[in-house]
Amino acid sequence: xxxxxxxxxxxxxxxxxFDIANAVLLTVLxxxxxxxxxxxxxxxxxxESEISSRPFFLWPHKFVTDTYHYIFSTDTFVRAxxxxxxxxxxxxxVQLFLxxxxxxxxxKRFLPGRALVxxxxxxTLVFSGGMIxxxxxxxxxxxxxxxWALILPLAINPFYLIVVKSxxxxxxxxxxxxxxxxGCNELNVFLRIVLPLSKPIIAxxxxxxxxxxxxDYMSPLLYIDDSKKWTLQMIVRQLxxxxxxxxxxxxxxxxxxxxEQGLKFAVVVVATLPILFFYPFLQKHFxxxxxxxxxxx
Amino acid sequence: xATDLVPEVVQPAADAPRQAPPGKKSRRARxxxxxxxxxxxxxxxxxxxxxxxxxxxxxxxxxxxGLTIAFKDYVPFLGYSGSEWVGLKHFQELFTGPDFGxxxxxxxxxxxxxxxxxxxxxxxxxxxLNELRVNVLKRSVQSLIYIPHFLSWTIVASLTYLLxxxxxxxxxxxxxxxxxxxxxxxxxQADWFRPLIVLQLLWKQTGWGTIIYLAALAGVxxxxxxxARVDGAGxxxxxxxxxxxxxxxxxxxxxxLTSGHLMDSGFEQIWLMTTSLNRDVADVFDTFVYYIGIxxxxxxxxxxxxxxxxxxxxxxxxxxxxxxxxxxQRGLF
Numbered sequence: 001x002x003x004x005x006x007x008x009x010x011x012x013x014x015x016x017x018f019d020i021a022n023a024v025l026l027t028v029l030x031x032x033x034x035x036x037x038x039x040x041x042x043x044x045x046x047x048e049s050e051i052s053s054r055p056f057f058l059w060p061h062k063f064v065t066d067t068y069h070y071i072f073s074t075d076t077f078v079r080a081x082x083x084x085x086x087x088x089x090x091x092x093x094v095q096l097f098l099x100x101x102x103x104x105x106x107x108k109r110f111l112p113g114r115a116l117v118x119x120x121x122x123x124t125l126v127f128s129g130g131m132i133x134x135x136x137x138x139x140x141x142x143x144x145x146x147x148w149a150l151i152l153p154l155a156i157n158p159f160y161l162i163v164v165k166s167x168x169x170x171x172x173x174x175x176x177x178x179x180x181x182x183g184c185n186e187l188n189v190f191l192r193i194v195l196p197l198s199k200p201i202i203a204x205x206x207x208x209x210x211x212x213x214x215x216d217y218m219s220p221l222l223y224i225d226d227s228k229k230w231t232l233q234m235i236v237r238q239l240x241x242x243x244x245x246x247x248x249x250x251x252x253x254x255x256x257x258x259x260e261q262g263l264k265f266a267v268v269v270v271a272t273l274p275i276l277f278f279y280p281f282l283q284k285h286f287x288x289x290x291x292x293x294x295x296x297x
Numbered sequence: 298x299a300t301d302l303v304p305e306v307v308q309p310a311a312d313a314p315r316q317a318p319p320g321k322k323s324r325r326a327r328x329x330x331x332x333x334x335x336x337x338x339x340x341x342x343x344x345x346x347x348x349x350x351x352x353x354x355x356x357x358x359x360x361x362x363g364l365t366i367a368f369k370d371y372v373p374f375l376g377y378s379g380s381e382w383v384g385l386k387h388f389q390e391l392f393t394g395p396d397f398g399x400x401x402x403x404x405x406x407x408x409x410x411x412x413x414x415x416x417x418x419x420x421x422x423x424x425x426l427n428e429l430r431v432n433v434l435k436r437s438v439q440s441l442i443y444i445p446h447f448l449s450w451t452i453v454a455s456l457t458y459l460l461x462x463x464x465x466x467x468x469x470x471x472x473x474x475x476x477x478x479x480x481x482x483x484x485x486q487a488d489w490f491r492p493l494i495v496l497q498l499l500w501k502q503t504g505w506g507t508i509i510y511l512a513a514l515a516g517v518x519x520x521x522x523x524x525a526r527v528d529g530a531g532x533x534x535x536x537x538x539x540x541x542x543x544x545x546x547x548x549x550x551x552x553x554l555t556s557g558h559l560m561d562s563g564f565e566q567i568w569l570m571t572t573s574l575n576r577d578v579a580d581v582f583d584t585f586v587y588y589i590g591i592x593x594x595x596x597x598x599x600x601x602x603x604x605x606x607x608x609x610x611x612x613x614x615x616x617x618x619x620x621x622x623x624x625x626q627r628g629l630f
Contacts, residue, residue, distance in 0.1 A: 015532050022425055023434060029422065030441040033504065036456050037444070039467060043459070052465045055474075102349025105342040112335045117346065120353055127611050129360025130603035131564075131583075132590040136366075137359050155352050186341035215449030217565050222591065233451040237569065240455035261465055268455045275447050282447060283440060 037272070044068070044265035051261050067266035076227075077235060081270065083147070084214060084232040091151040091213040092206055098155050099164055099205065100198075104190050106161075107168035121158050135222055149223035150216065150231070157212070160205050167201050168194065207282055211275060232271050240264050367601040380597075387601035396585065404581040407567075408559040410491060415498045416555055419506025420548060426507060427514045427540065439511075442504025453497050454569035458484055461493070487575040494570060513547040514540065553621045557614035560606050582606040 038058050043051050044067055046060035054061075071077045105111055106118055128134075134153060143149040171194060179189045195202070217233040224230060230238075336343060362377070367387060369380040391397055422442070429435045445453070460468045461483040473480055483489040517539065525535050562581040571579040580588075582602060590599025 012531070018428070018532070019430060022428055023431065026422075026425055026429060026434070026438045030438045033442050033445060033500065036460055036500075040456065040459060055470060056467050098349050098352055101345045102352075105339075105346040108342060111339055111342055117350060120350075120358070124353065124357045126614055127361075127607055128357065129363055130600065130607055131586050132596055132600045132603055133360035133363030133366070134356065135591065136363055136596065137356065141355075152352075153356050155356070156349060161349075186339070187345070190341075190345065211447055215447075215451070217449060217451045217569070221568075222587075233449055236451045236455055240458045264455065264459060268452060268459070272448060272452055276444070279444060279447060283443065 037276075040265050040268050040272075044262060044269045046262065046265075048262055051265070067262040068270075071263060071266055071270070076230075077267070079228065080230050080232050080235045083229065087147050087150050087231065088210050088213045090147075092210045094151055095155050095157070095209045095213075096202065096206060099157070099161050099209075100195070100202070101190075102156065103161055103164035104168055104194060106165045109169075121161060125158050131222070138223055144223055145226050145229060146223075147229065150213065150219045153223075154212070154216070154219065157209070160208065164198075164201060164205065167198065171197055203281075207278060211278070211282070214274065236267055236271050239267050364600060364604055366597050367604045369597055371597040371600075373596075383597075387598045388605065390598060391602055391605060396580070399577065400580060400582050400585055403578060404560060404562055407491065407494065407562050407581065410495050411498065412555065414495050415502065416552070418499055418503040420510055420544070422503055423507040423510035423514060423544075424536075424540065426511060428536075439504075439507075442507070444504070445501045446505035448501070450563070450565040450569055453501055453566070457493060457497060457570070484570075485572045485574045487578045490570060490575040490578050494566065497566060497570075509551065510544050510547055513544045517543045549621055549624075553617045556617040558610070559613055560610050 035058075039056060042058050042060055045063050045065065046054075046057070047062050047064055047066075050057070050060055050062065106114055106121075108114065129137075138144065138149050138153055143152065175193055175197075176189050179193050180186075184192065215233065216231075217237065220229075220231045220234050224234070366377060366380065368382060368384060369377075370383050370386075371377070371380045375381075426435055426438065429438070458466075460466050463469060463480050463482045466483075469481065469483055481489070483493065521539050522535055525539060530538065560582060562583055564583040564587070567579060567581055568584050568587065571584060583606070586599045586603045586606075589595045589602070
């Protein structure tokens with residue numbers, strides 16, 4: 001798409017000047033986007049005095065890992081990290097299972113009752129019961145302070161469901177038909193024909209679901225009271241909150257108070273790193289992301 | 298990359314109702330074949346459908362039934378049906394109470410700021426990227442500016458705190474070095490709440506927002522540009538007469554989507570940036586529901602506030618969609 005552009009303009013002087021200004025501006029924009037992250041990464045390896053005295057740096061004078069030693073020696077942080085990893089893994093599996101199994105029958109135009117179910121799904125995009133009624137359902141199911149409360153209420157993202165459904169619809173019908181003639185029932189067609197063909201989309205949505213759970217702050221805020229069951233996002237919040245009352249919560253958490261600013265840097269880094277690690281994969285599946293993003297925003 | 302996605306982009310939302318016109322289908326379902334024969338014939342498909350359906354019924358439709366407590370005085374001990382009906386009491390309380398004006402003002406002002414500052418940003422950046430001729434640079438810029446989209450609001454709020462804190466915030470110190478005077482606590486103070494919210498939205502969503510416009514721009518036929526050049530159109534006129542019209546439909550669709558969600562100030566973002574000093578300007582409907590419902594336990598009143606917001610949301614979505622169709626654009630449904 002860019003090759004057409006390169007022959008598009010003849011090089012007038014104004015045009016050249018514009019190109020340079022444009023490139024510079026966009027470079028600045030990218031730097032503004034990533035510099036905060038790089039600064040926090042550098043700060044997490046710096047000493048306390050360097051953080052408070054040096055204005056801005058991307059490489060610490062003195063490279064220390066004290067903050068990481070400290071946070072990984074606290075029960076609170078390690079527990080939160082393990083909790084988040086487990087909830088993300090189990091949650092993603094549950095979400096994928098529910099999304100795939102539901103999307104497949106919804107992709108079958110001949111299925112009686114399909115339209116009704118599809119309308120039920122689409123209606124939830126426009127209108128929902130909202131925070132309190134959902135909270136009450138979770139409470140009445142006895143899920144408060146349970147890890148399942150972080151998974152089940154968000155188990156299916158209707159946008160993802162609709163995208164997966166559309167994907168299934170576009171699979172060649174002949175393949176499934178052949179399997180049926182060979183005596184496969186619908187369940188086997190789904191398991192042996194459709195799922196293996198859907199690996200790319202399964203990979204995509206595993207990532208999107210996993211990022212969603214990892215980043216989720218609202219669910220633990222609503223449903224988890226017990227600070228021993230907090231996820232990483234809750235810890236990050238407690239450490240760097242602008243709220244005046246957060247200090248109290250912290251003192252209940254640990255007998256040792258968190259003394260250093262550097263800890264905040266380190267915790268932010270640990271909470272961000274998995275996302276950045278998976279970022280190349282996420283970016284690879286941008287095509288699907290456009291789809292989702294466009295319906296969502 | 299995301300080149301050939303333009304037609305697909307609007308498809309999911311657009312095609313869904315077409316496949317499922319509610320009136321027609323239900324009539325066709327009443328054909329002579331008895332229900333149990335269908336159930337038996339498609340038993341595996343229905344079995345697969347069941348877990349997902351159960352999810353929607355329990356976590357989406359049960360809460361909708363729960364909305365009835367907006368018209369009751371909900372007492373947990375008595376349950377949904379046992380609690381006493383009170384009609385519109387909670388709505389009266391909301392509309393005549395001291396909070397309504399403030400909540401409405403804060404919500405709408407944030408929406409306005411979003412439309413003015415956040416909405417155009419990805420369009421401008423996408424147009425700039427589109428004019429970029431060095432491919433390597435283009436791809437690098439894209440890779441970098443998409444990153445923040447995947448970070449949580451907790452991380453964004455923490456970054457804001459680390460950069461703007463009074464004690465050691467890099468940006469706060471930098472501004473202080475230039476402007477001088479007294480140190481400002483940007484994160485806590487009410488005056489800086491809205492600028493920071495807008496700044497966060499710009500940082501987090503601008504890059505990601507460009508994708509859809511870039512997809513539209515990539516779909517423009519290069520012959521149009523060639524023809525224009527032959528006719529003597531310079532770079533500016535090509536931009537004005539070809540590039541801009543090419544993304545107008547996308548802009549309209551995005552505008553509909555945005556205006557349909559005017560009332561949805563992001564709960565997580567605002568909640569995370571709320572302090573005891575800025576609550577007067579920070580409180581919006583979403584966070585207010587949390588305060589009175591979860592913190593104070595007034596479930597019925599909080600549900601009423603949420604229901605009010607939800608209904609306004611539905612009206613906005615259908616209204617903006619209707620408007621777009623009247624203006625001759627393709628709507629969402």
